[in-house]
Amino acid sequence: xxxxxxxxxxxxxxxxxxxxxxxxxxxxxxxxxxxxxxxxxxxxxxxxxxxxxxxxxxxxxxxxxxxxxxxxxxxxxxxxxxxxxxxxxxxxxxxxxxxxxxxxxxxxxxxxxxxxxxxxxxxxxxxxxxxxxxxxxxxxxxxxxxxxxxxxxxxxxxxxxxxxxxxxxxxxxxxxxxxxxxxxxxxxxxxxxxxxxxxxxxxxxxxxxxxxxxxxxxxxxxxxxxxxxxxxxxxxxxxxxxxxxxxxxxxxxxxxxxxxxxxxxxxxxxxxxxxxxxxxxxxxxxxxxxxxxxxxxxxxxxxxxxxxxxxxxxxxxxxxxxxxxxxxxxxxxxxxxxxxxxxxxxxxxxx
Amino acid sequence: xxxxxxxxxxxxxxxxxxxxxxxxxxxxxxxxxxxxxxxxxxxxxxxxxxxxxxxxxxxxxxxxxxxxxxxxxxxxxxxxxxxxxxxxxxxxxxxxxxxxxxxxxxxxxxxxxxxxxxxxxxxxxxxxxxxxxxxxxxxxxxxxxxxxxxxxxxxxxxxxxxxxxxxxxxxxxxxxxxxxxxxxxxxxxxxxxxxxxxxxxxxxxxxxxxxxxxxxxxxxxxxxxxxxxxxxxxxxxxxxxxxxxxxxxxxxxxxxxxxxxxxxxxxxxxxxxxxxxxxxxxxxxxxxxxxxxxxxxxxxxxxxxxxxxxxxxxxxxxxxxxxxxxxxxxxxxxxxxxxxxxxxxxxxxxxxxxxxxxxxxxxxxxxxxxxxxxxxxxxxxxxxxxxxxxxxxxxxxxxxxxxxxxxxxxxxxxxxxxxxxxxxxxxxxxxxxxxxxxxxxxxxxxxxxxxxxxxxxxxxxxxxxxxxxxxxxxxxxxxxxxxxxxxxxxxxxxxxxxxxxxxxxxxxxxxxxxxxxxxxxxxxxxxxxxxxxxxxxxxxxxxxxxxxxxxxxxxxxxxxxxxxxxxxxxxxxxxxxxxxxxxxxxxxxxxxxxxxxxxxxxx
Numbered sequence: 001x002x003x004x005x006x007x008x009x010x011x012x013x014x015x016x017x018x019x020x021x022x023x024x025x026x027x028x029x030x031x032x033x034x035x036x037x038x039x040x041x042x043x044x045x046x047x048x049x050x051x052x053x054x055x056x057x058x059x060x061x062x063x064x065x066x067x068x069x070x071x072x073x074x075x076x077x078x079x080x081x082x083x084x085x086x087x088x089x090x091x092x093x094x095x096x097x098x099x100x101x102x103x104x105x106x107x108x109x110x111x112x113x114x115x116x117x118x119x120x121x122x123x124x125x126x127x128x129x130x131x132x133x134x135x136x137x138x139x140x141x142x143x144x145x146x147x148x149x150x151x152x153x154x155x156x157x158x159x160x161x162x163x164x165x166x167x168x169x170x171x172x173x174x175x176x177x178x179x180x181x182x183x184x185x186x187x188x189x190x191x192x193x194x195x196x197x198x199x200x201x202x203x204x205x206x207x208x209x210x211x212x213x214x215x216x217x218x219x220x221x222x223x224x225x226x227x228x229x230x231x232x233x234x235x236x237x238x239x240x241x242x243x244x245x246x247x248x249x250x251x252x253x254x255x256x257x258x259x260x261x262x263x264x265x266x267x268x269x270x271x272x273x274x275x276x277x278x279x280x281x282x283x284x285x286x287x288x289x290x291x292x293x294x295x296x297x298x299x300x301x302x303x304x305x306x307x308x309x310x311x312x313x314x315x316x317x318x319x320x321x322x323x324x325x326x327x328x329x330x331x332x333x334x335x336x337x338x339x340x341x342x343x344x345x346x347x348x349x350x351x
Numbered sequence: 352x353x354x355x356x357x358x359x360x361x362x363x364x365x366x367x368x369x370x371x372x373x374x375x376x377x378x379x380x381x382x383x384x385x386x387x388x389x390x391x392x393x394x395x396x397x398x399x400x401x402x403x404x405x406x407x408x409x410x411x412x413x414x415x416x417x418x419x420x421x422x423x424x425x426x427x428x429x430x431x432x433x434x435x436x437x438x439x440x441x442x443x444x445x446x447x448x449x450x451x452x453x454x455x456x457x458x459x460x461x462x463x464x465x466x467x468x469x470x471x472x473x474x475x476x477x478x479x480x481x482x483x484x485x486x487x488x489x490x491x492x493x494x495x496x497x498x499x500x501x502x503x504x505x506x507x508x509x510x511x512x513x514x515x516x517x518x519x520x521x522x523x524x525x526x527x528x529x530x531x532x533x534x535x536x537x538x539x540x541x542x543x544x545x546x547x548x549x550x551x552x553x554x555x556x557x558x559x560x561x562x563x564x565x566x567x568x569x570x571x572x573x574x575x576x577x578x579x580x581x582x583x584x585x586x587x588x589x590x591x592x593x594x595x596x597x598x599x600x601x602x603x604x605x606x607x608x609x610x611x612x613x614x615x616x617x618x619x620x621x622x623x624x625x626x627x628x629x630x631x632x633x634x635x636x637x638x639x640x641x642x643x644x645x646x647x648x649x650x651x652x653x654x655x656x657x658x659x660x661x662x663x664x665x666x667x668x669x670x671x672x673x674x675x676x677x678x679x680x681x682x683x684x685x686x687x688x689x690x691x692x693x694x695x696x697x698x699x700x701x702x703x704x705x706x707x708x709x710x711x712x713x714x715x716x717x718x719x720x721x722x723x724x725x726x727x728x729x730x731x732x733x734x735x736x737x738x739x740x741x742x743x744x745x746x747x748x749x750x751x752x753x754x755x756x757x758x759x760x761x762x763x764x765x766x767x768x769x770x771x772x773x774x775x776x777x778x779x780x781x782x783x784x785x786x787x788x789x790x791x792x793x794x795x796x797x798x799x800x801x802x803x804x805x806x807x808x809x810x811x812x813x814x815x816x817x818x819x820x821x822x823x824x825x826x827x828x829x830x831x832x833x834x835x836x837x838x839x840x841x842x843x844x845x846x847x848x849x850x851x852x853x854x855x856x857x858x859x860x861x862x863x864x865x866x867x868x869x870x871x872x873x874x875x876x877x878x879x880x881x882x883x884x885x886x887x888x889x890x891x892x893x894x895x896x897x898x899x900x901x902x903x904x905x906x907x908x909x910x911x912x913x914x915x916x917x918x919x920x921x922x923x924x925x926x927x928x929x930x931x932x933x934x935x936x937x938x939x940x941x942x943x944x945x946x947x948x949x950x951x952x953x954x
Contacts, residue, residue: 004805011892040869044864191863
């Protein structure tokens with residue numbers, strides 16, 4: 001860990017966004033994760049995305065479970081709401097919070113242990129229910145806090161730091177999320193902010209269950225030859241299918257990728273999700289094809305990244321339940337108790 | 352861009368802005384750290400080696416280091432609750448001098464056995480004293496000539512004692528004469544040829560710029576009794592020949608001598624003292640703090656007035672008539688002072704002090720002595736070796752290139768001493784020795800450094816001053832009281848330790864971005880290579896200060912390069928703390944100029 005707090009001084013040209021905050025205002029406490037942890041890069045990416053979206057920090061709730069990844073919310077958005085839940089139970093708490101106050105932006109931050117092992121069931125159900133959230137799994141393939149045992153997402157055949165090969169089949173979080181009904185599913189890499197920042201921005205703006213599987217190398221226990229979640233391996237095998245150019249009405253950003261055809265996906269709120277195709281044959285709006293391509297890539301040893309599946313007109317939990325527009329936690333006694341006359345009427349209708 | 356060559360001693364030296372800006376290249380952050388540790392004697396000795404007069408300079412230096420201080424580029428006014436200001440480097444130097452141990456004399460070098468060479472120094476000011484010190488420790492015998500009864504030159508004669516107590520001069524001159532083999536001869540030199548005839552192995556001319564510029568207006572001669580040339584007047588005050596002045600005094604000129612004149616006048620009976628300057632306030636040559644100190648002593652500074660005539664009656668001065676001017680700039684940006692046409696203001700006075708500049712004067716150097724002069728009457732001096740056209744004659748201080756400051760004189764003295772030593776030991780005079788460089792990792796533990804890397808976010812501390820009423824009563828009472836150790840510690844915390852360098856080893860980097868994410872100043876970028884101008888524009892934060900280098904690595908695994916903008920780096924070490932592979936390391940870069948003592952003459 002680091003012994004000093006990050007100095008408050010900043011670059012003289014540091015800008016403020018429309019909400020009146022600088023990027024530094026979205027920082028959290030200084031990270032206590034290992035130096036070089038991919039999770040810290042993802043934290044920085046979330047900070048950048050929230051800054052660019054002009055989000056008011058107090059309108060965000062960040063929820064997490066247990067693990068290295070779940071410690072991470074302390075290290076970004078220091079002015080936002082936070083909840084460290086029981087191991088693997090973050091999806092339930094987030095579902096409840098979302099039901100109580102639909103107006104907040106929900107950011108679920110979890111890891112491969114928290115979501116693919118102890119919380120696997122919860123993970124499946126939060127996707128099924130279509131909770132309006134951005135669910136990020138910081139996926140490093142090992143249990144870092146307990147010194148590097150394989151997690152459920154470690155690829156079969158990949159080798160541990162001690163030299164033992166993994167004999168179990170891995171859980172592919174992207175495939176599970178698509179199968180379970182998530183309406184925005186992407187994969188990225190902590191070492192590629194160019195790709196990850198727009199993906200997170202798009203996920204936050206998606207009105208439904210958005211899931212991002214972000215491969216985040218564990219420098220201490222899973223960044224060695226033989227690992228399939230190391231910086232080097234992911235860089236060598238990264239196959240990006242598209243690039244998100246998600247900007248509401250601003251000029252489009254220039255990309256470092258070779259230009260390809262544009263695909264525009266109209267969103268629920270009238271905004272346009274603009275995708276720059278890097279793989280002409282990939283269509284992220286086709287669920288079956290997306291699943292097939294993800295599986296084929298895995299078989300070929302490729303790490304397919306980008307926005308892999310998106311349902312342009314998603315229905316979220318509140319739409320499914322037909323709740324009122326106002327957050328439930330703002331409803332007061334007169335709203336909730338229609339009075340004797342209404343009760344009498346209801347009773348009469350049942351007699 | 353090509354990868355940065357950090358093997359070049361100048362690269363990291365430039366990052367230490369204060370040290371790079373100092374003419375003598377004093378290792379500033381190192382001595383500030385020592386002050387923070389209470390190691391005042393060690394801090395003093397670092398200064399003494401480098402600039403020879405720590406106690407004197409700690410009170411009087413014109414501080415070229417301070418405008419260069421990185422602090423002025425990184426402070427946030429709202430955060431520090433004050434202006435962006437440099438570390439009080441100069442006044443911290445004084446702390447080292449004030450609080451050093453009493454037995455500092457024991458650390459001073461002693462002259463070894465004589466080497467049989469004899470050097471003459473003409474003028475007993477800082478340049479000559481530096482030459483004397485650098486050569487005496489090598490066994491040279493030095494003879495210093497000066498027209499004044501004590502050594503010190505300008506330091507002693509023209510800096511008022513309320514700014515620089517004489518005891519400090521005596522002490523620091525004493526450290527040099529105390530080395531041994533340094534002889535002082537109280538004698539005005541009237542002939543260079545006569546000096547050369549005495550068969551010295553080399554002659555160093557450190558005779559300063561001893562002539563105050565004359566005021567050339569009608570009435571000057573008639574009222575001569577009450578018109579004084581500033582530097583001569585200050586010298587007379589210093590030696591006790593003058594002890595009072597009229598109640599109404601006009602000081603002409605806008606430099607530091609003018610500030611010394613007006614403040615001295617306030618202490619010798621001047622009640623209504625004014626400084627009247629041709630130029631605007633901002634363009635005045637005086638250091639900002641000296642102007643502040645003068646104004647604090649109720650001395651108004653009146654600008655844009657050019658003296659036109661001295662009014663007098665029966666040989667007695669009445670006052671000075673001025674012409675009002677304004678500044679106009681031509682197409683080339685040169686300033687012209689043109690009359691505004693307004694009525695000429697008249698200021699009454701009893702005395703006028705003229706401090707409108709100083710000139711070099713070498714009436715004592717014969718035309719056929721072998722020393723060439725240029726058309727402005729200045730000796731032709733080599734800017735590196737300080738040699739003249741006479742192989743045995745060297746110049747330094749104000750005598751070499753006109754009026755500058757003490758710190759420049761010390762820097763010149765070091766270089767001239769190297770040349771003289773080369774001359775006397777059969778080496779090539781033109782060769783300069785490389786600086787001594789020592790670069791050591793500051794890593795103590797996983798996240799622990801041997802320097803205090805936490806950044807202090809406070810504004811500059813003010814040096815306590817004596818109460819004005821008391822200060823004005825006694826011309827010997829020092830106005831500045833200096834930092835006490837407690838304040839000095841607080842001020843020392845503001846230093847960013849710019850000499851603790853961020854050193855990057857490209858083949859260790861795994862491009863995890865940890866350094867980029869943690870850097871509070873957004874200094875670090877991993878990106879595709881390009882040419883410098885284009886690269887500066889597309890970094891994580893634009894690198895707008897072209898005077899500060901970009902630190903560029905060789906190609907990394909992804910074929911990108913690491914680019915670090917040195918401009919606003921806080922040297923907090925967080926990049927190195929967050930680096931999992933030690934690709935970043937914080938290394939203290941101690942660069943020390945080589946003086947004659949260690950010069951191997953082989954660069």
